[in-house]
Amino acid sequence: MLKGEGPGPLPPLLQQYVELRDRYPDYLLLFQVGDFYECFGEDAERLARALGLVLTHKSSKDFTTPMAGIPIRAFDAYAERLLKMGFRLAVADQVEPAEEAEGLVRREVTQLLTPGTLVQETLLSKEANYLAAIATGDGFGVAFLDVSTGEFKGTLLKSKSALYDELFRHRPAEVLLAPELRENREFLEEFQKRFPVMLSEAPFEPLGEGPLALRRAQGALLWYARWTQGEGFSPRPFRPYDPGAFMHLPEATLRALEIFEPIRGQDTLFGVLDETRTAFGRRLLQSWLRHPLLEAGPLEARLDRVERFVREGALREGVRRLLFRLADLERLAARLEMGRASPRDLGSLRRSLEILPELRALLGEEVVLPDLGSLLEELRAALEEELPLKLSEGGLIRQGYDxxxxxxxxxxxxxxxxxxxxxxxxxxxxxxxxxxxxxxxxxxxxxxxxxxxxxxxxxxxxxxxxxxxxxxxxxxxxxxxxxxxxxxxxxxxxxxxxxxxFLALRERARKEAEALREAARILAEPDVYAALAELAV
Structure with missing residues (x-):
C-alpha cells in the first residue's frame, strides 16, 4: 500500500513505484522521474525529514500522495548524507528513453547502496571500507570483505574480547551478525554500544573449507555482496590470517595510543604518519599499523627502504610527484570486473598507465611492474581527451578509431x-x-x-x-x-x-584487472616508504 488520499486506483507511475519498493522493503527507494529521484508516500515523508526538503504531493484524478525528491545531478552528496544517517538506498533508473517508451517508461533497480558495499569513488574515502560478518561454531568466526577492492579475509577467534579487538582494528562500516548473535540480547546490546554501525542480515550458509564459524561468515559476506552488487560479483580468493603472527594490540591499547581514533582533539598516529600519495598506499600504511610486525628482520628491511628515500631526495620527490597522479588502481580494477567502470574511469586509467613507465625508470630494477603498454595504446587511440561522466552523454570515442x-x-x-x-x-x-x-x-x-x-x-x-x-x-x-x-x-x-x-574497450581493460591490482600492490610499498622518509627529513 501507499500512503495517500482518494478512492484510487493508483495511477500507473505509482503502481510501478510500489512494485519496485515492495521488492526492497528495507531500502529507501529513489525512483527516477526525469531529472529527479523521487519518493512517494511514507518514504517521501522520511526523505523530507532526513534532508530538510519541502514535501509536495503527487496528484491524479483519484489519488494524492506525499512526494519529495532530489536532483540527479546532486545524487552523490545526498546519498552520502542518507547513508551516514543509516539508510539503505535502492536506486531505480529509467532504462529506456522516454521518447521511445510505449506507454510508461520502464524502470529497474540498478544500484543497492549500503555503508559496507560501496564501490562508487565519490562515496568512499581512501581508506579500506569493510563489510564484516560474525558467526559462532568452534569460536567466533569473523570475515572481512572490502567490496570496492575485492579484499576478502578472515580469522577464527576464541574469545569475545579478541573479537572486539579485531573489529576495532578493522572498523567495519557494516556488520552481518549470525542469527544466534542477533537473538542474544546481552551480546547485541553490548555490541551496538561498542560498535554503532549498521547491522544487516544474510543467510549464514557455510562456504569453503576450514572451521565452521569462519565458513559461515564467508558465506554470509559473499551472499550479501552478490545481493547488492549482482550475481557476477567475485572477490579475490579468501585469505585466512592469524592475528598471532603480528604484535597483539588490544582495543584499549589502540585507543590509548590514538592510532586510529583521537581521545582529544583530531590528531591520530595514522593521521600524523600518512604522507602517502596514493589511495592504495594509504590503505597499506593503515594495514601495517593495524598489524605491527614482530620479527626484527622484516622491520630492518622496511627501515632500509625508508633510508634509501631519505638519502636520495631527488628520487623521493620524483616518485612522490608521479604517484600523486595515479588513480586508485585497486578500486578501478574492481569496478572493471563488476562492469561499473565509467568513461572517466577509463580516462583515469589511461593517464595512470602513461605514468607507469616513468615510475619504472625511477625506481629501477627492484620494482618489476606488469607490462600494460598495449592497453595504454588502445585507450589512447580510442578515447577523447575530455570524457563525459556517463556513457549516455556520448562524445567519448575518437574520430578514426572505428x-x-x-x-x-x-x-x-x-x-x-x-x-x-x-x-x-x-x-x-x-x-x-x-x-x-x-x-x-x-x-x-x-x-x-x-x-x-x-x-x-x-x-x-x-x-x-x-x-x-x-x-x-x-x-x-x-x-x-x-x-x-x-x-x-x-x-x-x-x-x-x-x-x-566503449563496452568492448572496457572488456579489454577488464582482462587486465589483475595486472592493475598487481601494479597497485607493488607501488603501495614505495609510496609508504617515501612518505615515512618525507616525515624524517
Missing part, C-alpha cells in the same frame, strides 16, 4: 550542414535577416523569427511556439521533415555504436 562510427558521424554532419544551408536560403527568400534554424528535444528543428519581422513570415510557416520577443515555426517542406527524421535515426545509431565500442 570506421563504422566515423561513417555515421559523417552522415550526421552532412545532415546538419543541410539545415545550416536551409537557414541561409530562407533568409534570402524571405528577407528576414534575423531568421535562424534552431533545435530542441521537444520540437526538433524549427525556424525562429524575431518580433520586428513577423509580417514577413511566409504563409506556409506554421507557428508552434511564441516567446517574449520571437516566434518559432515548423519547417515548410515535407523533405525537411524527412531529413530531420533521418538525423534522429543517425543520432540513435551513433549513440548505440559508441556504446558498443
Amino acid at each position: 570506421p563504422h562510427l566515423d561513417a555515421l558521424r559523417q552522415a550526421q554532419r552532412e545532415g546538419v550542414a543541410y539545415f545550416l544551408e536551409l537557414e541561409e536560403r530562407e533568409k534570402a527568400r524571405t528577407g528576414i535577416p534575423t531568421l535562424k534554424v534552431g533545435y530542441n528535444a521537444v520540437f526538433g528543428y524549427y525556424l525562429e523569427v524575431t518580433r520586428p519581422y513577423y509580417e514577413r513570415v511566409p504563409s506556409e510557416y506554421k507557428a508552434i511556439q511564441t516567446l517574449k520577443d520571437r516566434q518559432r515555426y515548423t519547417l515548410p517542406e515535407i523533405k525537411e521533415r524527412e531529413r530531420e527524421r533521418e538525423l534522429y535515426r543517425l543520432e540513435a545509431l551513433i549513440k548505440r555504436r559508441e556504446e558498443e565500442v
Whole structure:
C-alpha cells in the first residue's frame, strides 16, 4: 500500500513505484522521474525529514500522495548524507528513453547502496571500507570483505574480547551478525554500544573449507555482496590470517595510543604518519599499523627502504610527484570486473598507465611492474581527451578509431550542414535577416523569427511556439521533415555504436584487472616508504 488520499486506483507511475519498493522493503527507494529521484508516500515523508526538503504531493484524478525528491545531478552528496544517517538506498533508473517508451517508461533497480558495499569513488574515502560478518561454531568466526577492492579475509577467534579487538582494528562500516548473535540480547546490546554501525542480515550458509564459524561468515559476506552488487560479483580468493603472527594490540591499547581514533582533539598516529600519495598506499600504511610486525628482520628491511628515500631526495620527490597522479588502481580494477567502470574511469586509467613507465625508470630494477603498454595504446587511440561522466552523454570515442562510427558521424554532419544551408536560403527568400534554424528535444528543428519581422513570415510557416520577443515555426517542406527524421535515426545509431565500442574497450581493460591490482600492490610499498622518509627529513 501507499500512503495517500482518494478512492484510487493508483495511477500507473505509482503502481510501478510500489512494485519496485515492495521488492526492497528495507531500502529507501529513489525512483527516477526525469531529472529527479523521487519518493512517494511514507518514504517521501522520511526523505523530507532526513534532508530538510519541502514535501509536495503527487496528484491524479483519484489519488494524492506525499512526494519529495532530489536532483540527479546532486545524487552523490545526498546519498552520502542518507547513508551516514543509516539508510539503505535502492536506486531505480529509467532504462529506456522516454521518447521511445510505449506507454510508461520502464524502470529497474540498478544500484543497492549500503555503508559496507560501496564501490562508487565519490562515496568512499581512501581508506579500506569493510563489510564484516560474525558467526559462532568452534569460536567466533569473523570475515572481512572490502567490496570496492575485492579484499576478502578472515580469522577464527576464541574469545569475545579478541573479537572486539579485531573489529576495532578493522572498523567495519557494516556488520552481518549470525542469527544466534542477533537473538542474544546481552551480546547485541553490548555490541551496538561498542560498535554503532549498521547491522544487516544474510543467510549464514557455510562456504569453503576450514572451521565452521569462519565458513559461515564467508558465506554470509559473499551472499550479501552478490545481493547488492549482482550475481557476477567475485572477490579475490579468501585469505585466512592469524592475528598471532603480528604484535597483539588490544582495543584499549589502540585507543590509548590514538592510532586510529583521537581521545582529544583530531590528531591520530595514522593521521600524523600518512604522507602517502596514493589511495592504495594509504590503505597499506593503515594495514601495517593495524598489524605491527614482530620479527626484527622484516622491520630492518622496511627501515632500509625508508633510508634509501631519505638519502636520495631527488628520487623521493620524483616518485612522490608521479604517484600523486595515479588513480586508485585497486578500486578501478574492481569496478572493471563488476562492469561499473565509467568513461572517466577509463580516462583515469589511461593517464595512470602513461605514468607507469616513468615510475619504472625511477625506481629501477627492484620494482618489476606488469607490462600494460598495449592497453595504454588502445585507450589512447580510442578515447577523447575530455570524457563525459556517463556513457549516455556520448562524445567519448575518437574520430578514426572505428570506421563504422566515423561513417555515421559523417552522415550526421552532412545532415546538419543541410539545415545550416536551409537557414541561409530562407533568409534570402524571405528577407528576414534575423531568421535562424534552431533545435530542441521537444520540437526538433524549427525556424525562429524575431518580433520586428513577423509580417514577413511566409504563409506556409506554421507557428508552434511564441516567446517574449520571437516566434518559432515548423519547417515548410515535407523533405525537411524527412531529413530531420533521418538525423534522429543517425543520432540513435551513433549513440548505440559508441556504446558498443566503449563496452568492448572496457572488456579489454577488464582482462587486465589483475595486472592493475598487481601494479597497485607493488607501488603501495614505495609510496609508504617515501612518505615515512618525507616525515624524517
